[in-house]
Each structure stands twice: as structure tokens, then as C-alpha cells.
Amino acid sequence: MKSMRMATAGMLVALTAVGAAIKVPAIIGSVALDAFPALLAAVLLGGSGGAIVASIGHLISAMIGGMPLGPLHFLIAGEMALLAFVFGFLFRRGKRWQAGMLFVLGNAFAAPLPFIFLMGKAFYLAIVPSLFIGSVLNTAIAYIAIPRLARFVEPYFSKTGEGQ
Incomplete structure (x- = not known):
């Protein structure tokens, strides 16, 4: 069972590399899917x-x-980890609307806040529109894919599934 989770995580990490190659136009080139x-x-x-x-x-x-x-990307990686953790926590408890809104608002507006102090208000104002668009796109793709993938993966990860 642990190997199934690790393989799934590995495939999703590989999928991030594909999404990373699809960039959202931005002042800073690291806004991606x-x-x-x-x-x-x-x-x-x-x-x-x-x-x-x-x-x-x-x-x-x-x-x-x-x-x-x-x-500074290590700071952003930590912020992304926290946002994904909270998204999963809320989504799995049936608060799907709140999970999506929190991710979009957190990723677009809250996560870049430290950069006001590090790089100035102009940087923050320049990056927020692209982050907002990227956050909405990432969340929409996830909301489309989750129900389609969950029915295939859930039997392996649920407590009552035969894959345990």
C-alpha cells in the first residue's frame, strides 16, 4: 500500500514538471500550471x-x-506546501468551495505578501494578476480532474478498499 501511495505521488510530481512547462504570462516567469x-x-x-x-x-x-x-523559491515552496495541505484538509471534509477559494486567494494574494518587504510594493502589484489567473486555472483543472481520478484511485486508498 505504501508503494502505491509513493508511486502515485511520483506520478503527480512528474505531472508538475509538465505543468511547469506551461507558463502563464507574468512579469516573473515562474507562474505556471x-x-x-x-x-x-x-x-x-x-x-x-x-x-x-x-x-x-x-x-x-x-x-x-x-x-x-x-x-526565495524555497519560501514559496513552503507556502505552496501549506496551501496544498489546507486545501486537502478542507476538501476531504466536504468544504470544497472553501478549499478552492482559500487556495486561490492564498496563492494569489497572501503568499506573495512577504515580497512586499523583500522586493517592494511594485513587485507585489506586478505579480498578483498573473498569480490570480494561474491560481484560478490550477484550481479549475484540479476540480475537473479530482472526481474523474478519485473513482479509480479511491479503492486503493480507502480504509475499506481491497487494495489495503
């Missing part, structure tokens, strides 16, 4: 699985984009 696999992982594997996929996925996306913010 790399978060939806983390949202899938947060629902299918739990919050900690989503957090791991989110942090690794963001770092892969940043590397593909040339690491424009350097070591």
Missing part, C-alpha cells in the same frame, strides 16, 4: 502528500523558469 497536481495529491493522498508534491512541484517549476527569485 504546476499546482494542480499538488491539489490532486492533497485530495487523493491527504494533506501531507499534497504538501510534498506542491513543494517539489514549485521547485521544478522555478528551475524550468530559471530560478528568477533564487533562494
